[in-house]
Amino acid sequence: TNTVSKEEGLDHTLSLLKEGYDFIPNRVRKFDSKIVETRILGKKTICISGKDAAEIFYDTNRFKRKGVAPGRIQKSLFGEGGVQGLDGEEHRHRKAMFMSLMSSECLKVLDEITEKQWQIAIDKWKSMDAVVLFEEAEEIMCRIACSWAGVPLWAKDLELRTMDLSAMIDAFGAVGPRHWEGRRARTRTERWISYMIRQVRTGKIAADEDTALYQIAWHEDPKGNLLDIKTAAVELINILRPIVAIGRFITFGAVALHENPEKRNKVFTDEAGYRQMFVQEVRRYYPFGPFLGALVREKFTWKGYEFKKRTLVLLDIYGTNHSPELWEYPDIFWPERFSEWDGSPFNFIPQGGGEYDIGHRCAGEGITVQIMNTSLKYLSGKIDYDVPLQDLNYSKLRIPSIPKSRFIMKNVRHV
Ligand code: HEM
Numbered sequence: 001t002n003t004v005s006k007e008e009g010l011d012h013t014l015s016l017l018k019e020g021y022d023f024i025p026n027r028v029r030k031f032d033s034k035i036v037e038t039r040i041l042g043k044k045t046i047c048i049s050g051k052d053a054a055e056i057f058y059d060t061n062r063f064k065r066k067g068v069a070p071g072r073i074q075k076s077l078f079g080e081g082g083v084q085g086l087d088g089e090e091h092r093h094r095k096a097m098f099m100s101l102m103s104s105e106c107l108k109v110l111d112e113i114t115e116k117q118w119q120i121a122i123d124k125w126k127s128m129d130a131v132v133l134f135e136e137a138e139e140i141m142c143r144i145a146c147s148w149a150g151v152p153l154w155a156k157d158l159e160l161r162t163m164d165l166s167a168m169i170d171a172f173g174a175v176g177p178r179h180w181e182g183r184r185a186r187t188r189t190e191r192w193i194s195y196m197i198r199q200v201r202t203g204k205i206a207a208d209e210d211t212a213l214y215q216i217a218w219h220e221d222p223k224g225n226l227l228d229i230k231t232a233a234v235e236l237i238n239i240l241r242p243i244v245a246i247g248r249f250i251t252f253g254a255v256a257l258h259e260n261p262e263k264r265n266k267v268f269t270d271e272a273g274y275r276q277m278f279v280q281e282v283r284r285y286y287p288f289g290p291f292l293g294a295l296v297r298e299k300f301t302w303k304g305y306e307f308k309k310r311t312l313v314l315l316d317i318y319g320t321n322h323s324p325e326l327w328e329y330p331d332i333f334w335p336e337r338f339s340e341w342d343g344s345p346f347n348f349i350p351q352g353g354g355e356y357d358i359g360h361r362c363a364g365e366g367i368t369v370q371i372m373n374t375s376l377k378y379l380s381g382k383i384d385y386d387v388p389l390q391d392l393n394y395s396k397l398r399i400p401s402i403p404k405s406r407f408i409m410k411n412v413r414h415v
Contacts, residue, residue: 004046004305005031007038016040017175020397021287024049025319035305040314041070046307047291049316050323054346056302057315058354058361060087063294065360068312076171076182079190079234084360089222091360094235097219098363099356101212101239107370109210110148114374117143122383125412131385133254134406137247137375138166144371145243149236150211151196164189165237165244173290173399186237193233193240201226212239242364245288248400249368250375252286253279254407256333257380258387263335268381275380277338279372283350285333287394287401289317292352292360317349385409 007027016023024047027036036047048057057063064087074080083094121140125131142162146153153161164185171182199205200217207214216236219227227235256278257264266274291314296307307313322330326347328337346353351362362368390405 004035004037005033007031007036009039011039011042013040013042017173018397020173020395020399021290021318021401022396023047024291024314024316025322028316028319035303040312043312045312045314047314047316049319051320051326051344051347052303053315054320054349054353057292057294057313058346058352058359060359062297062300062307063313064297065091065294068293068295072179073172076179076186077168079186079237081228081231082234082238083363084238092358093222094219095357095360095363097215098235098238101210101215102363102366106148106210107366110144110367111370111374113144113147114371117147118375118378118382122378122412122414125383125409126414128412129410130388131409131412132406133409134247134251134402137250138162138244140375141244141247141250141371142240145240148211148243149239150207150213151193151236151240152205161189161192162244165241166247168237168241169245169248169400189237189241190230190233193236194229197229197232197236212236239364242362243367243371246368246371246375248288248402249282249286249372250379251403251407252394253282253372253376254379254409255392255403256282256285257376258392258407260333264380267376270377272339274335275373275376276369277335279369279376280338280341280348281333281335282372283368284321284327284348287318287396287399288350289352290399291316291318315349317352320347320349381415383412384415385412 019026027038027047028034028049034049034053038045038047065085066087069078069085078084083091083098086094117140121136125136139158139162142158142165143153167181167185168189171179174182196205196213197217200207200213207217213236216232221227257267263278267278293312293314296309296311296313299309300307320326324330341348345355351365351368352360354361356363386409388408388410390408392403392405392407394401394403
């Protein structure tokens with residue numbers, strides 16, 4: 001067998017922090033190989049990139065997820081005991097519960113909530129001097145998330161809950177204060193949501209049967225036992241937090257509209273499905289998830305390289321979505337490309353790849369696309385606004401990234 005292109009040196013954790021989204025793409029380029037071995041957090045790590053890599057990464061016979069997320073990520077972003085770290089039958093059973101929340105009926109309810117919350121927000125913005133879209137979008141998403149999931153949210157708590165859900169997302173890829181902020185946010189949020197689960201189980205809140213609150217509170221494991229309260233809270237937060245995360249894509253979407261004014265009207269009128277293509281291009285082009293991790297189950301050989309048991313393997317999300325082999329002019333924002341996209345589950349992976357039920361692909365991808373679609377309808381034509389001079393640049397070294405100014409809008413008005 002060949003040996004993997006191997007980066008010399010003791011440990012490249014620091015480079016990971018310094019190179020951000022380009023950590024794997026830089027190495028793929030430097031070694032001219034889609035399989036590169038390095039060391040991260042003291043452990044041998046194999047980075048893989050591209051469509052074939054995604055296909056092998058989502059082969060559950062070869063990889064597992066249990067024990068992959070480092071403690072610091074569990075304490076902030078993910079929580080402990082959630083679906084992300086399950087394998088095999090246990091994963092399939094838990095994932096089926098998540099996917100049952102994504103029925104067309106549930107999505108319809110979600111769309112009605114989304115429309116309503118945008119209208120409420122816009123009425124508020126009209127009387128504001130300046131609107132910071134990122135902050136507002138996260139707040140709108142928090143209202144949508146709680147309303148859809150059936151979680152009671154008092155107006156006075158909206159700011160705190162939004163900030164906490166946001167801080168957990170922001171902690172990913174952070175060291176220092178941003179990481180600690182994320183941990184505190186998780187502790188507070190788990191306390192809040194555990195209380196809600198308890199209220200449902202003791203009959204103090206009457207939750208609708210088709211809400212995430214109800215389904216998660218009463219979910220039984222394969223042996224027929226309810227989840228322990230903390231795990232149930234972690235899973236309900238796995239619905240709330242990522243809906244708030246859509247606020248980032250919405251902000252990037254606003255940047256894309258601003259920088260491509262000639263596309264704005266086509267997005268609004270949705271000519272020939274253009275809005276959907278625009279949404280997909282936002283998810284491809286802008287940086288969000290950098291890579292995913294999994295552990296080798298049993299030793300195997302792939303493309304002549306040996307993957308030893310228990311080795312950590314990272315799949316390059318950002319680089320795959322920007323691979324010149326898969327995307328023409330990958331660094332140009334060009335929604336039209338999606339009219340010819342082949343729909344492969346492995347070449348366009350902003351929210352993971354493969355299958356939803358068997359694999360770990362994002363349970364909320366359909367939701368994300370739907371909420372972005374409605375949100376961009378509002379931003380492209382239901383309202384008009386001025387975009388004052390500001391720094392819209394975003395750093396590819398900061399994970400997760402966000403435009404520096406958070407997208408400031410002035411003089412928001414109904415069209
Ligand atoms: C998993 C990204 C929105 C729920 C994932 C994964 C990624 C991702 C990269 C991991 C895939 C893997 O491990 O193979 C995103 C992004 C989002 C988003 C960028 C939008 C900003 C959502 C939404 C929900 C959601 C709206 C639910 C309401 C989940 C769940 C998992 C997951 C439950 C775990 C799936 C599993 O382990 O089987 N997401 N997601 N996500 N996402 Fe999302």
